[in-house]
Amino acid sequence: MSLYAILANPGHNRIYFDSALEIARSELQAMLEAQGVEKFVIEDKAVGLPAAIVFSCKEPLMAEQMKIISASSIYYALFEVVDNGLLKPIVPPAYNTFPESMSQILRYTGKTNEQFTRLMVNLGASAAQTDSDTLTLMDPMCGKGTTLYEGLIQGFNVVGVEINAKWVQEIQTFIVKFMKNGRFKHKAGKEKRTAQGKKVADGFVLDAAATKDAFNAGESQSMKLYAADTRQADLVVKKNSVDVMVSDLPYGVQHGSKNAKDNKLNRSPNELLAEALPAWKKVLKKNGAVVLSFNEFTLKWKELAQLFEEQGWTVMSEAPYTGYLHRVDQSINRNIIVAVKP
Secondary structure (H helix, E strand, C coil): CEEEEEEECCCCCHHHHHHHHHHHHHHHHHHHHHCCCCCCEEECCCCCCCCEEEEEECCCCCHHHHHHHCCCCCEEEEEEECHHHCEEEECCCCCCCCCCHHHHCCCCCCCCCHHHHHHHHHHHHHHCCCCCCCCEEEECCCCCCHHHHHHHHCCCEEEEEECCHHHHHHHHHHHHHHHHHCCCCEEEEEEEEEECCEEEEEEEEEEECCCHHHHHCCCCEEEEEEECCHHHHHHHCCCCCEEEEEEECCCCCCCCEECCCCCCEECCHHHHHHHHHHHHHHHEEEEEEEEEEEECCCCCHHHHHHHHHHCCCEECCCCCCCCCCEEEECCEEEEEEEEECC
């Protein structure tokens, strides 16, 4: 057996650090299973590190498996525990194409923590069985873009839909500036989406690569961004084109969706989801996964699971895709649901 330890990132959100360690164990289990690691055990033992996740495997990890593990939300460093409990540092291949700072620079009220966003992305990538060479990650209510940035960092193509046109413009401004400042080869443009002869949304398209050689070789990543209502996502995003969806359901005042009848924002997350799921299902590939975080104080996991199942989704109702409930603050008790399009 090979024994490993992941040193937890000391910069992780301290408000729910203990909870983060616990849910990261489930995240790691999902990632190891998706990578085909056989007969592994998440251990409950101390190895002399201040905060760590310890696990054992029947066979030593391969380089690609280590690379995936290094993208886990809690990751700071990886060690192999050798004879007499000594810790041997391991340097996995870099998992990221663009720098992690892409998702860390912006700070604003209502922003979802980057590490938690990464956890959701990892769960979605682990649950999806689309066999795509490069995953396409979509946030159907992308806000100011944290999920999109996390996707680009991990080498995915990304698609964002956001009803707030001002936020869409802010994402465009930031990502172009980031590419220019980092001297990353890129090309940006705009497009319009129409349906039945009428404009549905303004779009922004970015093709970029971390190196000039990759860009010239056609190995760029894409960002597509649309100022549109998520309930019309299928009118702006190509059908059966998305592998993974990740989003933060509305908690209340920070988010919403316009009611078609009176043009007002709909603050009810379950009503919004019920109306949006048909469109989301159309753009998701077969065996693609959707991961949503939500506030258990306003919406229960069982209610969401029932809603998904009523619309023909398969809800991941067992570990490691359950057990993510944790307190963020006095008004938010956050949980995660994962569902797959059959």
